[in-house]
Amino acid sequence: MQNVRIWFSKTGAVKYISHLDLTRCMARALKLSGLPVWYTQGFNPRIYMTFAMPLSLGVSGLRECVDIRLTEETGLEDAARRLSAYLPADITVLGLTQPELGFEEAAYGEYELRLEAEHPEALAAELQELLAGETVTVMKHGKKGDKAVDIKPYFSLMEWRTEPGWLVLDVKLPCSLNGSVNPNLLLEALKTLRCLEPYGEITRKRLLTKDFSDMR
């Protein structure tokens, strides 16, 4: 049995499908690829797949991963090629590797938030003002109802730059099996506390370990 980690990106139209839909899509592609994937041994056998960290609906991912098992020794480059052929155009296989770290090692996600603004500097000023408050409390919608969260500590180390028409923010947020901070909360804060609703595009560029090195 060979443990294999599939690295892929999820962008474009496919960023609008849920995590559950992504798993179905990946399962169909694995089935079509003809790779010797291992099935769970239950009453309803399914292709064994575990994803590292689900992406929120609408968030692009540039370096996501999912683990599978192969029942026969298989060349990983060839396997990557075979799988690629059956995935939708907006899911790109970056490569297949032997997993080096368990998913419990994932600690942060590196995000880019692109906020549309006619005057990016003015929006940046608004953001700085927002984060200058003692706390920045937003309601987080969860399965068990809404919960107040102070997002200030998470976004205080954010870096920002401007491009014509855009304010671009780079931020590392907790993203682990023990809990994650959704970058959307910043947009939620802008909306509820500053009455600003800029259009935003969010991308998770990669997953990081607790010492900020790449997941591998």
Next chain:
Amino acid sequence: MEMYPKEVEKLLLKVQKPGRYVGGETHAVVKDKSQVDVRFAFCFPDIYEIGMSHLGIRILYGAFNQVPYFWCERVFAPWVDMERQMKERGIPLYALESGDPVKEFDFIGFTLQYELSYTNVLNMLRLAGIPLRSADRPELFNIVVGGGPCACNPEPLADFFDLFFLGDGEEVDLEVMELYRQCKKEGAGKQEFLRRAAQVEGVYVPSLYEVEYHEDGTVKSCTPKEGAPAKVRKRSVENMDTAYFPESFPVPLIEVVHDRISVEVLRGCIRGCRFCQAGFLYRPFREKSIDTIDRQCRALCASSGYDEISLSSLSTSDYSCLNELLDRLHTWTEKEKVSLSLPSLRVDNFSPELMTRVNSVRKSGLTFAPEAGSQRMRDVINKNVTREELLHTVNIAFTEGWTRIKLYFMIGLPTETADDVAAIVDLGNQVVDAFFENKEKPRGKAVEVSLSAAAFVPKPFTPFQWFGQDTMEELAQKQQLLKTTKRSRRVSVSYHGAQTSFLEAVFARGDRRLCAVLEKAVEYGLHFDGWDDCFDFDQWMEAFAACGLDPAFYANRTRGFDEVFPWDHLDYGIRKEFLAEECRRAYQAQTTPNCREKCSACGAACFKGGLCVAERKDMV
């Protein structure tokens, strides 16, 4: 490579399930629009998840796109949240493959699956910015066409559509697209195109018929003009083995209602249940060969990655070599971890062997449709299923470990009495009794029998097309009766909306005067009438009142055998006299044998296909 319009991007996160609106599926067909001659927007007047589950769209999408110079794209009705956003931002309805506005398409084609989708049809035209009435679209462009079961009486839509396809679409649709291409080349106008299209078998051009009414509102005459045929005969694909069937289809990225492969194993139905429109519209009964089905199943598995195949048809257990077919498929499906399912089972075809070979239902529940409670009533509707067969079947199910049985019924059937309605509950009680008497029943599990009763809607081209539907008050009384008839604690009863059934009955047998009502309804903002959260009965009644029409005239009036129907100029091969004879037999509770037992000379033999012309070895 997002194809959806750039402006859409900004509102996708403001709506539920944005995956409905982005396309990008594997096997979605994207062509270079500068290289195609005819663009067809295939519109399904309901949401993505329902439309993408529909087999017809998969077949026709494949058939059209096979032709290099045709490009067919998909369009679904945006759900109310998306519609609001699109309207606010002035984004017109667009097609999923190219993201181009529907307004830029040569053909705008709707599949007409149920009457309650008519407001969605008009609403989609509105969202596309296309004039609703055919007369307001003078150019040879934006040709609005329709097909599907409701095209058998498309009169309530007659003013909006340029033409309808009657019957099987695989061939006739392409012929009309070809004709359009030809007319474009020749520089012919729309009127010329329509005149020529009307000469194609299976094409109905409503504007070429003049309808006159009697003072009482019934149809006096329907007169063709400009050389259109007096009777338009439906198209029928003669040979299902050579008929086009796709080897791939766009595989939805989000979960849809039927997330699986669907392979049609036969078309038509031998049964002749008198309430069932499909049973008459799709005659003759035509089967595919095992080789064909096997090949199509393999091809679709190899292209889609799905692990379930539904062997679909109106009544798959009537496939003449079902066991051999399953044997053949099992030679590879198990190895490939693909499961087979049958969409519906007849009470009289259920066997434990069959159940172990298909995974038609989860172990949790089994569904059957006896349709009526009393034997007399089942004879009236020609269901040809007995109480004994039902009890035999549920006993097998209990022995095999099932404990939840769901039974479907109709109320408001012709000649129905209070006793017939009470018999529905009684049948439920008998199923419970059968459980307790069954010695091999599963231990430690309670039996649950749920009875579901829908209100009967009389449809054109059935023996009940003359029948006045029960009024909503009568239906409410019968529902009350269902609720109050003494029943076992293990039996539950449910029924749904008499109001939607009433509206369905109005449009099923409506005439052209209803076009005004539909237009009014859409003006009022009515849409998604099949969805409880959108259906607004009072608004509908206002729309009828505003047009000076009485909906009861269409729904509740019993017609005389000599009445001219709004759909009498449309010919589905079934003789009106045969339907009248079946109606008379129904009222005498006389059954009619199925097509395999004995030909009843319905008229469908004119299509020279399937069972109508097959050699009947077992018949003398």
